[in-house]
Amino acid sequence: MRSNAISLINNIGYPRLIIASFLLLLLIMAFVLEMDMPDLFSSVLIRTAMNGILVLAMVPSIKAGLGPNFALPIGIVCGLVGAVVSIEMGYQGFAGFFSALAIAIPLAILAGIIYGYLLNKVKGQEMTVGTYAGFSIASGMCIFWLLAPLYSPKMIWPYGGAGLRVTITLDGIFDKVLNNFLSFEIFGMWVPTGLILFWIICSLLVKMFARSKTGLAMQAAGSNPGFARSSGINVNQTRIIGNTISTVLGAIGILVYAQSYGFLQLYTAPLFMAFPAVAAILIGGASINKATITHVFIGTFLFQSLLVVAMPVTNLIIQGNMAEIARIIIGNGMILYALTRSVGSE
Amino acid sequence: MSVDLILEMKGIEKDYYGNKVLKGIDLKLGPGEVHAMIGENGAGKSTLMNILFGMPVIRKTGGFKGQILIDGNEVTINSPEEAMALGIGMVHQEFMLIPGFTLTENIKLNREITNPNLISKVLGQKLEGLNFNKMNQDARDALDSLGLAVDETKLISGLPVSYMQFVEIAREIDKKNIKVMVFDEPTAALTEEDAETLLVVMKKITDSGISILFISHRLDEVLKVADRITVIRDGEIVGQPNRQNTSVHELARLMVGRKVERVKKEVDQEEFLTRSEIMRIKNLRVEMPGEAVKGLDLTIKQGEILGIGGLAGQGKIGIANGIMGLYESTGEIYFQGQKIGLNSPTEALKQGLAFVSEDRRGVGLLLDESIERNIGLTAMQIQGKFLKQIARFKFINLEDHDILRKHALKMIENLDIRCTGPDQLTQRLSGGNQQKVCIARAITMNPELLFVSEPTRGIDVGAKKIVLDLLVRLNEERGMTIVITSSEMAELKMIADRIAIVYNGELEGILSPDASDVEFGLMMAGEYKNKEVS
Amino acid sequence: MMMNEGIKLSEDKGLKVNETNRIKDRLFKILQRNIVPIIFTITCLFGMMMANIPIPFLLTSIFTRIFRNSFMVLSLIIPVMAGMGLNFGIVLGAMAGQMALVAITHWEITGGLGLFVAFIITTPIALFFGWLAGIILNKARGREMITSLILGFFANGLYQLFFLYFMGTIIPIKNKTLMLSTGVGVRNTVDLKAIKYALDRAFTGIIDFNGWLKGIAEMIFGQITFMPYVPLATFLLIILLCLGLKFFTKTKMGQEFRSVGQNNHISEIMGINVEKTRILSVVISTVLAGWAQLIFLQNIGTLNTYGSHVQVGLFAVAALLIGGASVTRATIGQALLGTVLFHTLFIIAPLTGQVLLGDPQVGEYFRVFAAYGVIGVALGLHAWQKQREIRDKLKSD
Known part of the structure; x- marks a missing residue:
């Protein structure tokens, strides 16, 4: 009995167990404090689904043997460029959203291929190099936002000042186009059907890719390059493919995130966006070299709902924004835990 | 040969997880003697040396039986440091030299000569300054005793490979208490001429009273320098002839028979x-x-x-x-x-062509994938087996799970792979069954x-x-x-x-x-x- | 003990390169090794010319920043020596220093004594943090750098938790001037006027060092109108650290650090306690970083409770790399040169941006980009070299 219980705990993993119990505790507290539960649940749904694709972006990169994609900001800035160009061209609603996608995806493919090629030169150090590659691209793009030849009044400062605004409101552009699509209310809880559907479709596509000839080759190369080579698989190529898909998902992910959030965040905002996504998938039970779609779903749900529920509950008990600190501690703590667990590559 | 022995190993037995690799080995080594040890791979030579050197792997796998005597006194050797303290030195097969350090620094590594100073008196010995003059002198002496004329202040990274073995020997000689030196296939990385030189150097070393244990598979070399030869096969001694009364023929027969x-x-x-x-x-x-x-x-x-x-x-x-x-x-x-x-x-x-690799875990298997994927993946990538398309999309090639499953079940039956089913992960299988999966993977290619x-x-x-x-x-x-x-x-x-x-x-x-x-x-x-x- | 006739060994053929090539190679190598500082020097010179910055202003600012920051950059050298790479975890040291500053502000210990007490308090806290960091980094061998970076972020979360929620609740604080108006949590900025320049001007009034400097300079250059200020005590402390580091490399322990840095496996076989050595290197680095943060903040004069430490790792590492250091090799000279170049860039980038593109913001973004970029490139080059080394090693066997 005892050993069974222990093996069950080991299977679930201590971090997941701790976080899940903590979440449960918070939910109970929320209930006791008579908070608006349906509202809370619909926030959980929205936050989970809007972050989901950014977390999903970790899957192909981990499967391809690159580790979590710490260079996610590369994909994210591609998505943002897509959005600002689409706004400049004056598209609105779904047209705006999809034209942003249409511009962002080819950019992300290009960036993913180039960066993937670089990653092949730094095998074994992808995470460290990736972190700073992401940082430098994101900070380099600050100059772009400042100097970009874009003049839409929705994006530039109203009273002069150079460059694009730090946050661009999407109100009247493509704010919540996915969230509102087929949305409905049930027991007072608002369900953003389109957003969830979009996340699920993306997940299914990634899953389908994982079952394809190329996808299987990529996973083989990720989990054992020696096996892959002896099966005639071009390991460098599958690594580039994995990185490219991850970058594209990063670009899509930020657009989905932005339309739900209602704002485009430029300049330094993308800098640290990889870390919560990495933390989420690790919380879901993934490790640096193994990840599945299930990990994405569980991890995003646990991490995001924890943050959503923690904020109002702690606000009632103590002053100040405890949720932000919780995010930092839990997120980075999780990454730290994962980094110190599996054996180093060198 | 004198009667008093420098090193004696008595009735050494060792098993790894029930698998006996040494079955009672006796070994005697007199002062200034060269004792060669030969045997096929896996005969137990390196295990014996690991025991003599107190390598952690021995203790971790349950220790060994038997006695080790040095100068007639029984000793226990629990770590390489203890072995070194007892006067046992090792010239490693792979060079244990730090390329960015000079010859002196390598020869004196962790045995540096230091001078105390004000700070070290307060904060401890480790902060004593290095005395490079003395260290260089010692290194020079050790190198000279081998007849190696290379500058001791040069970096190892600038040295030709052939010198490295000799620097390692110099390091051992510099340990003044050295009694026994183990040479583990020292000529493997050397050219023939350098190997000859090494044999000469070995003679020089024994002339000064140090004994040598010489592991090799070059029979002619063994016959040139060894006073006595121990032949090991399957963890047992099958012969211990003196050089004078044996031949290449006899050694060859003993080694393989x-x-x-x-x-x-x-x-x-x-x-x-x-x-x-x-x-x-x-x-x-x-x-x-x-x-x-x-x-x-x-x-x-x-x-x-x-x-x-x-x-x-x-x-x-x-x-x-x-x-x-x-x-x-x-x-x-x-x-x-x-x-x-x-x-x-x-x-x-x-x-x-198909290949079942010797490196089962590194090349042969995807350890965190199912048996069926392991069996089918190569054939899928190369021959397009086990694939299906969605409708008319020719470029979408998805795994056809049913066909793969059928094939895997057939293989499991034919090859008698003991498993819980085709979706079991290969890392959970025993070595023998893993090997069968590897063979199944190869023959799936027909x-x-x-x-x-x-x-x-x-x-x-x-x-x-x-x-x-x-x-x-x-x-x-x-x-x-x-x-x-x-x-x-x-x-x-x-x-x-x-x-x-x-x-x-x-x-x-x-x-x-x-x-x-x-x-x-x-x-x-x-x-x-x-x-x-x- | 043995005969003295020499032995002859076969040489590798590849080793005999003819002399002219060798000189060319060596020149090329020197250039290659110093390419980063060269590029940044050119960038800085270009920026200076473009923006036409007055020299007195520039020199004064650079001097201030050198004395403020070089201690921190120097604290990175020892982990590099021990093969731990660039220790982004110095942030933990900075936090220790800030904790000490909050403590002395609370107790209202002022002036030189206050700073001295801060040094005393910082040390054990930094020792403890460094020890923890060392243990964690030992568990993440092969990815120390990303781990130390994340460790810094993680520790920052705990630091915020401590200062925002524990202070005033779990830890009762009597001195209300430190606290936010709610009584819980430390204010965003803590005034350090009480210890401002406590170190920089420790000897003012005892010796007129800057007066002498000016005198000497006038003897050489004739009449001069301005003279950058040199904080004597800080200056001496930095020199002391440099000498200490130099001394350290020549001790038994230094030799162990270098040996562990070059090859863990061989060091272990030779009886060196690798784990302990690695932990010790992080501990030393963390303590030095703690002191460095005190030197930095006594010069600035205000503590940004939740911000002063955040960029410490980034800026120090970038400075070191700009000085020409790599992940496996860092010298005192590189640290100092890097500090000069990085902070020159810091001062002139906004001004140049203003002149060239009409917006100082461009320059500010550019310097952040340069900091991240130089780290990214250095890490990438390091990984690439390592990959090539492994390949070459396999081939040469």
Whole structure:
């Protein structure tokens, strides 16, 4: 009995167990404090689904043997460029959203291929190099936002000042186009059907890719390059493919995130966006070299709902924004835990 | 030889997880004596040295039985440091030298000479300053005693490889208390002339009263320098002759000799001669680290089982790895009369070759994938098996799980893979069953010619027999040509029609499985060609 | 003890390169090794010319920043020596220093004594943090750098938790001037006027060092109108650290650090306690970083409770790399040169941006980009070299 219980705990993993119990505790507290539960649940749904694709972006990169994609900001800035160009061209609603996608995806493919090629030169150090590659691209793009030849009044400062605004409101552009699509209310809880559907479709596509000839080759190369080579698989190529898909998902992910959030965040905002996504998938039970779609779903749900529920509950008990600190501690703590667990590559 | 012994090992026994690797070894070493130890790979030489050196791996696996005596006193050696303190030094096969350090710094590594200063008096000895003058002087003396004229303040990274072995020896000599020096295959990385020089240096060392334990497989070298020779086979001493009353022949016979029962029927010699060639290998060179092939010629006959044997490091492993495109290689390969390209696994696989690697965990298996994926993946990538398309989208190739499952079930039944089902992860399987999965992966390709390397390494006795039987069955029932590479001569004798012995990256000769032990021993030691000439 | 006739060994053929090539190679190598500082020097010079920055202003600012920051950059050298790479975890040291500053502000210990007490308090806290960091980094061998970076982020979370929620609740604080108006949590900025320049001007009034400097300079250059200020005590402390580091490399322990840095496996076989050595290197680095943060903040004069430490790792590492250091090799000279170049860039980038593109923001973004970029490139080059080394090693066997 005892050993069974222990093996069950080991299977679930201590971090997941701790976080899940903590979440449960918070939910109970929320209930006791008579908070608006349906509202809370619909926030959980929205936050989970809007972050989901950014977390999903970790899957192909981990499967391809690159580790979590710490260079996610590369994909994210591609998505943002897509959005600002689409706004400049004056598209609105779904047209705006999809034209942003249409511009962002080819950019992300290009960036993913180039960066993937670089990653092949730094095998074994992808995470460290990736972190700073992401940082430098994101900070380099600050100059772009400042100097970009874009003049839409929705994006530039109203009273002069150079460059694009730090946050661009999407109100009247493509704010919540996915969230509102087929949305409905049930027991007072608002369900953003389109957003969830979009996340699920993306997940299914990634899953389908994982079952394809190329996808299987990529996973083989990720989990054992020696096996892959002896099966005639071009390991460098599958690594580039994995990185490219991850970058594209990063670009899509930020657009989905932005339309739900209602704002485009430029300049330094993308800098640290990889870390919560990495933390989420690790919380879901993934490790640096193994990840599945299930990990994405569980991890995003646990991490995001924890943050959503923690904020109002702690606000009632103590002053100040405890949720932000919780995010930092839990997120980075999780990454730290994962980094110190599996054996180093060198 | 004097009666008092420097080192004595008595009744040493050691098992790894129930597998006995040393069965009561006795060893005596007098002052100034060179004692050589020879044996096939896996005979137990390195385990014995690990015990003598107090390596942690021995303690971690449950210790050993027997006694070690130094200068007649029983000692326990729990760590390499303790071994060093007792005067046992080791010249490692791979160089334990830090390239960015000078010769002096390497020779004096962790034995630096220091001067106390004000700060060290407060904060501890570790902050004592280094006395490079004295250290250089010591290093100079040690190098001079070997006759090595290289500047001791130079960096190791700027030295030719041939010097490194000698720097290591200088380091051991510099430990003033040294009594016994172990040389673990010291000539393996040296050219022939340098090896000669090393032998001279060894003589110099023993002249000063230090004893040497010399592990080697070059029989001629052993006979040149050793006073006594211990031959180990399967964890037992099979002979301990003095140099004067033994010969290359006798050593070769002792090293290999073993009775085996044949599994496969003998082939009809006359019919065999008429068989066509399936593959001709010409001047094959493979850059596989530690197993380089240096210009090998070999022909393989249709439908045979060809064994490839030889000692570790001689290049036998490199042959299949080179032909399959896993390591950079040059030369000409004709397969069924056609010349095939090298350096491309895809090309080799497409031609109808398949390979069961010696590195089961590194190359053979995807440990965190299911049995069925392991079996099917190569055939899927190369031959497009187990794939289906969605509607008319030709570019979408999805895994056809039903067909793969059916095939996997058939393989599991045919090869008798013991598992909970085709979706079990291969890491949960026993070594023998993992090997069967590897073979299943290879034969799913329907190869004309199958290379199998070290098929029984690391699996238990019962499973060994099953794997060998399986290979014979594949050969007899399907007419598949099989090239099996193995360090265990016995299993080659059990199933091969012919046995090719590789020495120093080249073909030393081909023997019939019932050839004498002396012939096998000589070939493996590279003395066969020499004998023919003389 | 033995005969003295020399032995002859075969030489590698590749080793005999003819002399002219060698000189060319060496020149090329020097250039290659110093390419980063060269590029940044050119960038800085270009920026200076473009923006036409007055030299007195530039020199004064650079001097201030050198004395403020070089201690921190120097604290990175020892982990590099021990093979731990660039220790982004110095943030932990900075936190220790800030904790000490909050403590002395609370107790209202002022002036030189206050700073001295801060040094005393910082040390054990930094020792403890460094020890923890060392243990964690030992568990993440082969990816120390990303781990130390994340460790810094993680510790920052705990630091915020401590200062925002524990202070005033779990830890009762009597001195209300430190606290936010709610009584819980430390204010965003803590005034350090009480210890401002406590170190920089420790000897003012005892010796007129800057007066002498000016005198000497006038003897050489004739009449000069301005003279950058040199904080004597800080200056001496930095020199002391440099000498200490130099001394350290020549001790037994230094030799162990270098040996562990070059090869863990061989060091272990030779009886060096690798794990302990690695932990010790992080501990030393963390303590030095703690002191460095005190030096930095006594010069600035205000503590940004939740911000002063955040960029410490980034800026120090970038400075070191700009000085020409790599992940495996860092010298005192590189640290100092890097500090000069990085902070020159810091001062002139906004001004140049203003002149060239009409917006100082461009320059500010550019310097952040340069900091991240130079780290990214250095890490990438390091990984690439390592990959090539492994390949070469396999081939040469």
